[in-house]
Amino acid sequence: xxxxxxxxxxxxxxxxxxKSLKCEQHLGHNAMYWYxxxxxxxxxxxxxxxxxxxxxxxxxxxxxxPECPNSSHLFLHLxxxxxxxxxxxxxxxxxxxxxxxxxxxxxxxxRLTVT
Amino acid sequence: xxxxxxxxxxxxxQEGEFITINCSYSVGxxxxxxLQQHPGGGIVSLFMLSSGKKKHGRLIATINIQxxxxxxxxxxxxxxxxxxxxxxxxxxxxxxFYFGTGTSLTVIP
Numbered sequence: 001x002x003x004x005x006x007x008x009x010x011x012x013x014x015x016x017x018x019k020s021l022k023c024e025q026h027l028g029h030n031a032m033y034w035y036x037x038x039x040x041x042x043x044x045x046x047x048x049x050x051x052x053x054x055x056x057x058x059x060x061x062x063x064x065x066p067e068c069p070n071s072s073h074l075f076l077h078l079x080x081x082x083x084x085x086x087x088x089x090x091x092x093x094x095x096x097x098x099x100x101x102x103x104x105x106x107x108x109x110x111r112l113t114v115t
Numbered sequence: 116x117x118x119x120x121x122x123x124x125x126x127x128x129q130e131g132e133f134i135t136i137n138c139s140y141s142v143g144x145x146x147x148x149x150l151q152q153h154p155g156g157g158i159v160s161l162f163m164l165s166s167g168k169k170k171h172g173r174l175i176a177t178i179n180i181q182x183x184x185x186x187x188x189x190x191x192x193x194x195x196x197x198x199x200x201x202x203x204x205x206x207x208x209x210x211x212f213y214f215g216t217g218t219s220l221t222v223i224p
Contacts, residue, residue, distance in 0.1 A: 037156075040216065041216060042117055042119070042215060042216050042217075043201070043214040045211075045212065088156050090156070090158065092158075102163075103148055103160040103163045104148070104150075104160060104203075104212065106150075106157065106158035106159070108155065108156050108157040109156035109157065109158075
């Protein structure tokens with residue numbers, strides 16, 4: 001078990017569907033992240049929840065909507081996605097402090113295909 | 116231009132070879148991370164370092180803060196080392212992470 005669990009592992013959805021990705025961390029960390037990984041590109045930060053504050057990448061479209069009900073759980077709600085949103089979506093957690101963040105601990109990712 | 120650049124992008128080696136992957140960065144950092152991603156997606160943190168050198172088994176990571184450069188070495192490479200190796204830095208302002216595009220390593224028996 002990785003300490004960060006993501007479900008589902010694979011998701012195929014049509015452009016009119018609504019679905020949610022789920023992430024749970026069992027490490028007692030105080031920060032959680034959503035990253036998008038597309039082929040041949042660096043990991044792209046989408047959202048951060050850190051010490052109950054949300055930080056977002058302004059280039060992320062509004063069809064992606066995060067939710068963090070508590071420090072252990074993170075969701076990414078998806079609606080009316082486009083085929084170019086097909087990618088691997090990775091959740092991560094870390095322990096943040098004034099001196100910086102600990103290493104990121106990643107989940108295994110959700111492979112999303114939008115048809 | 117990406118804040119973190121890695122080379123090479125792809126690397127094929129024979130089993131037993133010594134492997135080096137390089138990483139350069141252009142931002143101020145609090146730490147540099149080397150990550151390993153196996154097929155299937157899961158990412159594992161290999162090293163987090165802010166100076167000098169760290170060793171774990173056959174893996175060695177070094178960093179030169181003045182030159183803003185890090186290397187990941189694999190000694191006596193093995194097919195199970197085949198993975199994508201990603202260099203990342205955590206910035207010294209605002210707990211941000213920047214990632215390289217990764218180096219895809221294939222070790223042939």
